Structures are given as C-alpha cells and as structure tokens.
Amino acid sequence: MPRKPTWGTPTRAEHHPPLRKKWQLLFPSAIAAGALAVILLGGHLVGARTTFSPGSVTGGHGNIDASCEQCHTTGRGVANVRCQRCHDPSSAGRLTASAHVLFGSGDPRKAAAAPDVACARCHVEHKGRRASISAVPDVQCAQCHFGNLRRHPEFAVLKASTAEAPGMNFGHQKHIEEVMKGQAMSGAAQTCGSCHQKNGARRDFEPINFDQHCASCHSKQGSVGAIDPVPLTDVVDLEGLRSRGIGAAAMLRPEEFETSRGKIARPAVRHRDPWVLFNLDKIRAESDPEAFAGERARIEARIASLERRLAAATPFAALDRAALQERATALQRESEGASQRLGALSGAGDASTGVARIQEVETGLRAADAGAADEVSKLKDAASAKGAGPAPLPAADFEARRQEVLGLLEAVEAADPALKPRTADLRRRIVALVPGENAADLLARVRDQRQASLDRLRDEMKLRDQGVAPPRAALLDADRREIMRALADARAQLASLALVTTTATLSDEERQKKRETAVVLAAACTKCHLLKAGALAPVRAARPVLTRARFVHEPHVIQADCAKCHPGIEASKVSKDLNFKGIQSCRECHRSFQASQDCRECHLFHPKGVP
C-alpha cells in the first residue's frame, strides 16, 4: 500500500516545542547600545569631541573643531561674545544687528532699538568643512527686507534728489570728446578705458588719480594755473610755511613767489600745492572758526574712539589676570557712571516739578494781576499737555549750534590749556550727539556699549579660568593694523590743522574779506574742484556710489558695453550725473536661470572694519 502524501501538520507532537525566549534580542541590544552611549560620553570627557558634534565645523574654524568651549557655553548655546572674541577683537561692535541697522539707515535711534540677533542665527555651523558659513539664505534677509530682486527698491543714491557730487566740476561729454580727438577713436564707448583702468586684484577700476589720469592735460608744464595777488596779511609766505615745519614746503622755491606792495602772487602753482592748502586752512580758521573747530573736534573724537578700540584690541593673551580685572573694574565704573548720570537726567527732566512751580507762580499772581495769571495758566496747560517739551532742533540749526559750542570750547582751551582734558572730553561728547537725539539716549547708548564690553571681558576671564586658549595673535593683528592705519591718518590730519593757530577775533567785515582772499587763492583749484565754506570739497571721483552693496565691474564689462548700464554718458555735462539706469539694469540680467539673484551677491550685512 503506497504511502499517503502528508497535508497539513505531518504528525502530532510528542511534546510541546520549547517557547521562544522573551527579550532575547532586546536585552543584549539594549546593553550594547548603553555601552556605546557610555563610550561616547566617556570619549567626550577625555577629549574625543567630534563624535559629540552634529557635524564638522567649516574649514576656517577647523583648528578649534575639537574645542567646543571656544564657542559654546554650557546650557546657553553660542553667545555672540565668543564670535566677537576673534572676529571683532577691537570691540568695534560692527558685527551686531544694531551696527547693521546703523549701516543701512544711518539712524542711531533705530540702531539702538534693533533687536539683539545671535550670530549663530544666520551663520550656521557644523555643516561640514567645505560649507560656507557666510552663505546666509535670502529668506533670512526677507525677515526684515523685501523678498526678492523684483521687489528691490531703487538705489537710494538715485532716489535721493541731492545725489552726492564727487566734489568736482566735471563733465564726461567734454572729456570723451577730447580723448576721442587725442587718441583718434571712432566711438565714445572706446574712450572709457582711457581713464577707468582695471585693477586686477580688486576686479574693479582704479580710483581716478590726478597724476595718472588728469596731469597729462591739466598740468602739462607742471602748473595747474596762477594765483592773483592776495594780501600778505591774510596768508603766510614761504618763510612762514617753513618756520611751521611743514615738510612739503621743501618743494617750493622763493622764485615761485612774487611779492610787491603788501601782496603776494604765484604765476604757477602745482597740484596739491602746500602753500595754497595751508593758507586755505588758515583763512578758514580765521573766517569761520566754528566750522574749523567742528572739523578739529570730529578728528579728535575719531582719534579718541580709535585709541579706545586699539586699547581694547590688545590681545587678551598679553594681559594677565590682574590687567583683565583692572580693565573690568574700569568698565564697571564707566557703566555705573553712565547709569547714575542717566538717573540724574531723568530727575532733572521731570515735567511735573516745573508744572508745580508754574502753578505756584500762577497762585501768587492771581490776586495782583489776573491777566498775567491767565497767561501763566495757559503756559501751565501747555507744559502739562501730553508730549510737551522742547521740540528737537532741525538738523541744520543743530549743526550750527554744535559748531558754535565747539568754537567756544576752542576759545576756552586757548585761554587755559590746563582745561584741555576736560574740553577734549566735552568735544567728544558733543560730536557724538545726533540731531533729534536727547542726552538720555546718548548716555543709554554709552552705558550699553560699556556693559557689552564688560560682558565680553567677564566671559574672557571665565574662559581663562577654564584654560581655554586665547585667539591667535594673527586674528587680532589684522584688526590692530587697520586701526593703527586709520589712527595715523587721523593724527596726520589733526597735526596739519594744529599748525594753523589763530586767536584773533574778527569782525564780520574782516571775515568776509578773508573769504574773498580764499576764493582768489583757490582760483587755480576751482577750475575743477569745488570750494565749500572755505575748504576744497573732498574728491570722490569714480568711487563706488553704492554704500550698502558692492559692485564689481569686471564680470559685467566682459558681457556688455559700458553704455548698456550707463546710457547717455557721452552727453553728461555735470559731475553729479550718475549716468546709470539703476536697479532696472540689474534686473535685465539677474533673473531666473541667468544670473544669481541672491542678496549676498551684492549686499554686505556687516559694515566694513574701520570706517
């Protein structure tokens, strides 16, 4: 009989099969996973930090990849002070959100009200060695600004009715014609390169320079013109110039001067003639001492600010614990002083005290003179009305008042040199004032700055205690070099102004005569330069006009003629013509699938290092 094929279960079990062991997989897995976690944590404690990290830091931060404490504070994430420690060693505060607002708007009140933004919000780390930490997405900019290039407003420099002139009388039309004639060129487009020469390193154009671009026509014999006779009483002669130790006077020879009947003339003057420049400064100091004092005060304030930053940029590595503590104490004192002054200011400005006093006067007058009492009553109502108080001065009046006060300070300092430290301090404070801003705002700003510096110093001391290495000296040196360069320039400017000393007080008529002398003295210069308030206006020929963005010409000029963006340049007759179409010309190429529309392609978030 054949065997039957089996369907289903072949036979009954003789015994129950063994049950599967519960947790047989989970327990060993959990133990292994726990061991792994312990190994990772242990590794972190002994210095194997990269396993803890969500990703490698960018290449520039590679040397601190395994030193979390350089950037992170336990339980507080990444504080801005840790970024500023290396990237803003001079405590300029240029990396803060308020610096960005000030850079964009120029309004310190708006800047002071700007929210504090963490650096790490925009600059995201741990995205790999090759990631760009500065590649901030447009959506970040769109939090406050327009969302895309289509909605980009027209450039401020074009919108403003008073576009900044480059300080010269200059018309492109005449120059293009001359260059075409002189170099036998057939089209205006060919002439651009004659003056706007490429600078390979910056991928843009060299700034226009007299010796390089103008002298061949405007100073063929080494002279830019002549100066008619001016009274010797208004100017100093060559001897006077040399006696003041002006180095550039060495290039002048006595035969270049013609003196007769109490007047001095120059048949030929060179570009940047030291005699002309010095005497223009002298005449300005005499005819408009307030403006001169204002200029000097601004330079002094800038020097003080730069010196402060230079001191703060001293590498912390060079400071011992005691020096750090000393600096912290000084900052603490300054911060508390500002707070106290703020408190005193708010008490002095209490409107209710004044109103109460007016009420007393009204009560006293009521019996004797009802009419006067009514007037006082009106005054009281006006004083107690909401929003009452002195209206801020218009900007022009503010500037005039400031120059007046600075002029008085000059006089005080001249009368008693012992008061110089005090006048210097007052001068700095007056220069720091902004039209419409009250003293409390200024003091609050100072207090906040000191507090920020103090926070940073305390953090540094904490890091010192933890044994965290200081930033590399090279990081600090770059900033220090920039500050020192700016400081040297400012000191040189101040030194040149210091040579001009005048204590005489002139009548209005005498001042007017001096101004007329200045016009004659600057006649050779004013063929091209502008004379404003007795001083030659600073020249900004062919400098970038976009203040909040950068534009590099090289990639643009290889794709199109200059005339594409600067139409009508060949017919331009005045220097303040910008001759470019504005944002529309950008949109012609910067659109989808053609050229980048990223904000960071053109815009800077942080202002540049030393202004």
Next chain:
Amino acid sequence: MRPKQPLNLSIAAAAGLVMVLVYAIGAWLAPWSPKRGLGLFFGIVASLVFVFEMAYPYRRSRARPLGTARRWLQAHVYLGALAFLAVLIHTGFHWPGGFMGWALLLLSAWTTLTGLVGVWLQKWLPIVMSEGLRVEALYERIPALIEHLLKEADALVANASEVLERFYLAEVRTRLAGVEPSWSYLLDVRAGRERALEPFRRMSSFVDPAEKEIVNDLMTIRMEKMDLDVHYSLQGILRRWLIVHVPPAAVLMALLAVHILAWVLY
C-alpha cells in the same frame, strides 16, 4: 498587500502631508534650523516617537493604552514611518555634516526601512507558504519532523534490493539527514524541486515493479522534507529579520540620547 487598516494608512498619509506642508510654509517664511522653532519641534516629535517605538515589546503584557497588540503594531508601523519623515524635516532635507549627523540619519533610515521590510515579510511569506506548500509545521518542531521522516525512509529500504539501497544511501539519505535552509526559497518556494525529484523518476525505470512503490514513497518523503526545508528557511527569516531591526534601533536610541545631551549642554 492591501493594508489591514486602510483608515490608519489614510491618517498616516494625511499626517505626513501636513508635516511636509508645515515644513514648506515654515521654510518659506523663515530660515529653517534644526536648533529652533519648527525644526526643533519636529526633532522633539521624532525623538518622542522613537521612544514610544522602543516600548513595542510591551504590546502583549501591557497593551494599554492602545487596547490590543494589533493596534499597537499599527501604531508602531505608521508612527515609525512618520518619525523618519519628522527626522528628514528636522534636518530641513539637508545632508548632515558629520559623523553623529550621518549616524543618526542612516540609523533612522535603516531602522525604518527594515521595519517596513519586516511588515512586508510578515504579510507575504505566510501567504506564499500556505499557497505553495502542502506541509505545515511549527518552526521549533521541524528538526524532529525531519528526523521522523529519515526513520521512515530507513524503514522503507530496510528490505529493498541492493540497487535501491545503494541509490538510497548515495542520493537520498544525505538529503534527508538534516535541515537544508536556503535563501532561494525566498524567491520561489518550489525552487530546485524538479531537479531533486529527477533521480527518483530515473530510478523507478530501473527497479522491479514491486520496488517502484518504495521509490514513489521515498519521493513523497523527499518532497515533504523539501517542504519542511522551505518552512525552516522562511520561518527563520520571519524570526531573524528582527536582528537587523532591533539592535540598530537600540543603537539609534543610544546616539539619540547623546545627541539630545549635546543639544542641552551646548
């Protein structure tokens, strides 16, 4: 392969869609960051779901609050898939930058993938085995059943001719002596069957008519043995796929703990 609970699939798909929409709108309105806002929220959600997923072994002893083991399984599967989506959204659909990021992402992906593969195996293999095999057997009993078949075959050839006995010893007994699992059964449960039976057909043409019945019986035993081999192979896969799912999930939890600790500390 239709889902047992289509409603749950619909709910999970809708939830996934909502999550992606939230991400799209959130990333359009503000820069996406895993460290704050919605990015952090999705990270926390994914972590909590992973912790819940690790409680799956409790489904039998303490099925509450989900009521039944089946509901727990449904939640395990769909929430696990959504948790992986939450991980991707947490990262902003960007590649990670370092060891920990990659380890967390790959382990999340691996655990989710092996879980879904497991679901598919649990659905597909029982159907394949019931449709393609005649024999059914508990995994633990298969070695005993094979031993029983061997004894039955030995008894059949005890009094057979020398030719048949030689054939049995040379070509049959060795194949009956133990379990022979094979991955090829995953592709075809009847794989190699025709080739295995060919010697029996050849042999039946050489033996006496009286012994042909023995050869046929040996052939049915061999077929039963092959069915048991298939069961052993496929049931083994059904049990062992957890090896590629559970330990990586445990490692994922360990790294997740380190990741959370790093976030809290730094």
